[in-house]
Amino acid sequence: MLITDVDVLSAEGKLQIGVNVAVKDGRFCCIGKQIPDGDWGERINGSGLIMIPGLVNAHTHVPMTLMRGYGDDMPLDKWLFERIFPVEDKLTGDHVYWGSMLGIAEMIACGITSFSDMYYYCSNISKAVLESGIKANIGRGISCFDNTKRFADLPAHSELVELIDKYHKSGDGRILIDAAPHSEYTTRPDILFDVAEFAKMHKLRVQVHLSETRKEHLECTGRHGKTPARVLRDSGIFDLPVTAAHCVWLTDLDIEMMCEYDVTVAHCPQSNLKLASGIAQVEKMRQAGMKIALGTDSAASNNNLDMFEEMRTAALLAKGVSLDPCALPACKVLYMATRAGALAQGRHDSGDIKQGYLADFVLLDKHRPEMVPCHDVLSNVVYSAGAASVKMTVVNGRTLYRDGNYLTIDIDRVVFETKRCVSLLI
Amino acid sequence: MLITDVDVLSAEGKLQIGVNVAVKDGRFCCIGKQIPDGDWGERINGSGLIMIPGLVNAHTHVPMTLMRGYGDDMPLDKWLFERIFPVEDKLTGDHVYWGSMLGIAEMIACGITSFSDMYYYCSNISKAVLESGIKANIGRGISCFDNTKRFADLPAHSELVELIDKYHKSGDGRILIDAAPHSEYTTRPDILFDVAEFAKMHKLRVQVHLSETRKEHLECTGRHGKTPARVLRDSGIFDLPVTAAHCVWLTDLDIEMMCEYDVTVAHCPQSNLKLASGIAQVEKMRQAGMKIALGTDSAASNNNLDMFEEMRTAALLAKGVSLDPCALPACKVLYMATRAGALAQGRHDSGDIKQGYLADFVLLDKHRPEMVPCHDVLSNVVYSAGAASVKMTVVNGRTLYRDGNYLTIDIDRVVFETKRCVSLLI
Numbered sequence: 001m002l003i004t005d006v007d008v009l010s011a012e013g014k015l016q017i018g019v020n021v022a023v024k025d026g027r028f029c030c031i032g033k034q035i036p037d038g039d040w041g042e043r044i045n046g047s048g049l050i051m052i053p054g055l056v057n058a059h060t061h062v063p064m065t066l067m068r069g070y071g072d073d074m075p076l077d078k079w080l081f082e083r084i085f086p087v088e089d090k091l092t093g094d095h096v097y098w099g100s101m102l103g104i105a106e107m108i109a110c111g112i113t114s115f116s117d118m119y120y121y122c123s124n125i126s127k128a129v130l131e132s133g134i135k136a137n138i139g140r141g142i143s144c145f146d147n148t149k150r151f152a153d154l155p156a157h158s159e160l161v162e163l164i165d166k167y168h169k170s171g172d173g174r175i176l177i178d179a180a181p182h183s184e185y186t187t188r189p190d191i192l193f194d195v196a197e198f199a200k201m202h203k204l205r206v207q208v209h210l211s212e213t214r215k216e217h218l219e220c221t222g223r224h225g226k227t228p229a230r231v232l233r234d235s236g237i238f239d240l241p242v243t244a245a246h247c248v249w250l251t252d253l254d255i256e257m258m259c260e261y262d263v264t265v266a267h268c269p270q271s272n273l274k275l276a277s278g279i280a281q282v283e284k285m286r287q288a289g290m291k292i293a294l295g296t297d298s299a300a301s302n303n304n305l306d307m308f309e310e311m312r313t314a315a316l317l318a319k320g321v322s323l324d325p326c327a328l329p330a331c332k333v334l335y336m337a338t339r340a341g342a343l344a345q346g347r348h349d350s351g352d353i354k355q356g357y358l359a360d361f362v363l364l365d366k367h368r369p370e371m372v373p374c375h376d377v378l379s380n381v382v383y384s385a386g387a388a389s390v391k392m393t394v395v396n397g398r399t400l401y402r403d404g405n406y407l408t409i410d411i412d413r414v415v416f417e418t419k420r421c422v423s424l425l426i
Numbered sequence: 427m428l429i430t431d432v433d434v435l436s437a438e439g440k441l442q443i444g445v446n447v448a449v450k451d452g453r454f455c456c457i458g459k460q461i462p463d464g465d466w467g468e469r470i471n472g473s474g475l476i477m478i479p480g481l482v483n484a485h486t487h488v489p490m491t492l493m494r495g496y497g498d499d500m501p502l503d504k505w506l507f508e509r510i511f512p513v514e515d516k517l518t519g520d521h522v523y524w525g526s527m528l529g530i531a532e533m534i535a536c537g538i539t540s541f542s543d544m545y546y547y548c549s550n551i552s553k554a555v556l557e558s559g560i561k562a563n564i565g566r567g568i569s570c571f572d573n574t575k576r577f578a579d580l581p582a583h584s585e586l587v588e589l590i591d592k593y594h595k596s597g598d599g600r601i602l603i604d605a606a607p608h609s610e611y612t613t614r615p616d617i618l619f620d621v622a623e624f625a626k627m628h629k630l631r632v633q634v635h636l637s638e639t640r641k642e643h644l645e646c647t648g649r650h651g652k653t654p655a656r657v658l659r660d661s662g663i664f665d666l667p668v669t670a671a672h673c674v675w676l677t678d679l680d681i682e683m684m685c686e687y688d689v690t691v692a693h694c695p696q697s698n699l700k701l702a703s704g705i706a707q708v709e710k711m712r713q714a715g716m717k718i719a720l721g722t723d724s725a726a727s728n729n730n731l732d733m734f735e736e737m738r739t740a741a742l743l744a745k746g747v748s749l750d751p752c753a754l755p756a757c758k759v760l761y762m763a764t765r766a767g768a769l770a771q772g773r774h775d776s777g778d779i780k781q782g783y784l785a786d787f788v789l790l791d792k793h794r795p796e797m798v799p800c801h802d803v804l805s806n807v808v809y810s811a812g813a814a815s816v817k818m819t820v821v822n823g824r825t826l827y828r829d830g831n832y833l834t835i836d837i838d839r840v841v842f843e844t845k846r847c848v849s850l851l852i
Binding site: 066067069070071072073074075076079102103105106109179214236267273274275276277278279299302303304305306309312313315316317319320321322323324325326327329331367369370372373374375378379380383384386387411412414415416418419422426 | 431437493494495496497498499501502505528529531532534640646687696698699701702703704705712716725728729731732735738739741742743745746747748749750751752753755756792793795796798799800801802805809812813814837838840843844848852
């Protein structure tokens with residue numbers, strides 16, 4: 001594939017105007033004014049387009065797209081116990097497959113090329129990922145409420161073993177399997193310890209929820225005499241490469257310690273606002289040197305999977321809360337939504353537009369009203385673009401979405417099947 | 427026009443499933459399961475669509491769309507004095523016309539059917555409004571920094587007289603001219619008094635900026651020994667029907683007083699965050715009985731004119747700040763974005779889908795991924811829909827936008843001309 005005369009915006013917000021980008025064997029192999037002769041396959045005129053790195057959704061639960069809008073504006077306990085948990089009790093692998101397909105379709109249309117997920121029926125999620133062409137780090141959520149059981153006794157353990165065997169690095173490496181202890185409050189220190197040992201042995205990365213609500217934070221301090229972050233650290237979890245979602249209620253000492261352990265925070269500002277969890281101190285974390293990626297969380301609490309909105313909310317909220325219009329500038333938030341997410345997923349050759357990197361990218365329409373005029377491409381991308389600006393989404397050099405059409409997903413069938421699933425569930 | 431089998435969502439969030447909506451002479455003339463026989467003209471199959479009232483953008487400066495992204499992430503003073511003011515110094519009516527057309531095109535594509543504007547070169551804005559088919563309350567911004575001048579001596583006065591004569595109630599009432607004293611800090615009490623008298627005489631409504639920043643609030647208290655809201659009240663401004671934009675720093679007494687005077691607040695949460703002005707206490711104002719509409723503010727400080735995002739930000743922010751997930755529920759925020767805005771504009775037969783009301787509405791695609799599944803239409807509209815969900819925008823029964831195409835605007839020319847304007851300005 002050869003995209004000619006396109007404006008390329010890097011993960012760090014640097015702009016190259018009117019360059020040619022050649023993609024071969026799924027990777028960027030040439031970016032510049034001159035492109036060596038050769039048969040590059042399809043030629044795309046990029047003169048009205050902006051190329052940005054594919055967006056990485058660093059935290060979601062994609063099958064929960066089935067529960068979009070099922071119980072908004074409710075107290076958290078009532079929402080969980082009367083809406084979410086009863087539906088989850090009835091879920092089958094079939095529901096999870098179609099819910100995942102729906103969420104993946106939405107993400108692809110919004111320019112997302114990779115996501116990190118934590119849920120169950122993960123083989124069905126993996127199937128949807130393989131078929132759709134997107135990338136994902138898939139974590140089988142691990143929780144335990146039975147004091148007689150250890151990690152090795154849990155269904156999550158045997159499922160994780162099977163997932164690693166069947167899906168880890170499958171689809172040309174598009175799928176990576178992560179270890180995913182759900183949180184401090186849904187596990188125990190010994191479970192966390194065993195998960196950490198397991199992850200070390202299998203060289204897995206870790207996804208975990210951390211300090212999402214004030215209640216979680218206070219109850220943990222009551223239970224263990226230390227914060228949830230300290231519990232994770234003391235159980236050996238932070239010895240692995242970890243992505244910790246939310247981190248709304250971290251203490252200053254937590255932040256300092258997590259910087260030392262090189263933990264990545266998956267900041268989910270829209271979900272945190274909607275569930276009234278609070279506002280993460282993202283600017284303080286950033287200035288302390290914390291690695292920060294961005295996530296939508298699930299459509300049950302967001303309610304869409306649009307990373308453009310998530311970038312905007314992150315940047316605007318940081319400014320509004322600090323009363324500093326220079327807080328969390330556009331270049332930092334674009335990096336969080338792209339390269340920082342890819343690194344959190346352990347995808348070191350993804351998340352930016354560089355020679356040799358995997359060709360995950362999005363083409364945006366320069367001539368949509370919201371992209372005009374163009375004083376600053378970066379500003380338009382972060383502060384104005386949206387799903388409607390996306391012309392094309394490409395993963396590993398393969399086009400998944402173009403001009404409103406899906407190339408790997410039968411969207412009519414997905415809509416039909418998700419409606420069928422929902423009618424059985426609710 | 428007859429739209430059959432469509433799901434209709436009222437401004438208050440009430441849903442009618444699969445009804446027929448007939449439009450005649452620019453008004454809704456029949457809404458129900460049965461529609462009297464007759465020639466209704468074009469017939470639209472609404473079975474995959476949701477009809478919502480047209481969105482009303484209660485505060486913007488549409489020509490400033492030319493300055494979208496021109497100076498983000500900068501201190502406020504630097505942004506104003508080094509970026510915005512120098513460009514505004516060079517603006518001509520031609521620039522204002524094309525900037526307005528660009529902003530109007532963006533708004534129409536986002537489902538906005540009416541907006542309230544405050545700027546200058548208002549005859550050029552009016553021209554764009556008349557040609558595009560949208561509705562607008564247009565205010566000629568009034569400010570005065572010369573102590574020897576009174577309101578009657580200002581160019582804004584003579585322009586306002588001319589605007590009323592030429593454009594007030596023109597385009598079948600689509601244009602209304604408002605009196606628009608810019609703010610307390612850019613005028614004087616005697617100017618405000620004269621504007622109030624003028625507005626009373628000409629039966630105009632008033633648009634004004636109020637307590638946007640802490641600095642404004644504190645300096646006013648220092649200058650006058652009272653808050654900006656009290657200055658407006660004491661100058662007689664609040665004796666008129668007023669829309670006050672921002673209201674971030676109102677005191678409790680201000681809120682109480684403004685409820686008595688029936689002032690409508692134009693809440694602009696995204697602009698307030700981005701310029702780091704702060705977070706308006708919208709839930710407190712609402713519970714005190716204040717009328718609240720929603721506005722995007724200009725694209726120079728937002729940076730898009732998307733009211734779906736504005737609804738979402740308003741609702742999410744209210745929950746996140748209060749730590750109450752039930753704060754500002756979806757039905758309230760939809761009302762703010764529709765009927766409350768129309769009432770603030772003095773358009774009593776607009777802003778809702780009711781027999782006899784002017785037919786300003788938006789059709790949304792029920793089958794886009796972000797609108798599936800549909801546990802709750804209202805939730806999907808407020809918490810998930812976006813510009814990409816909009817299929818059709820109709821004002822006074824006239825279709826302005828359909829399936830990505832403009833019916834009244836030559837968008838290629840608008841994009842071309844705005845680029846030309848910008849190249850001359852910057």
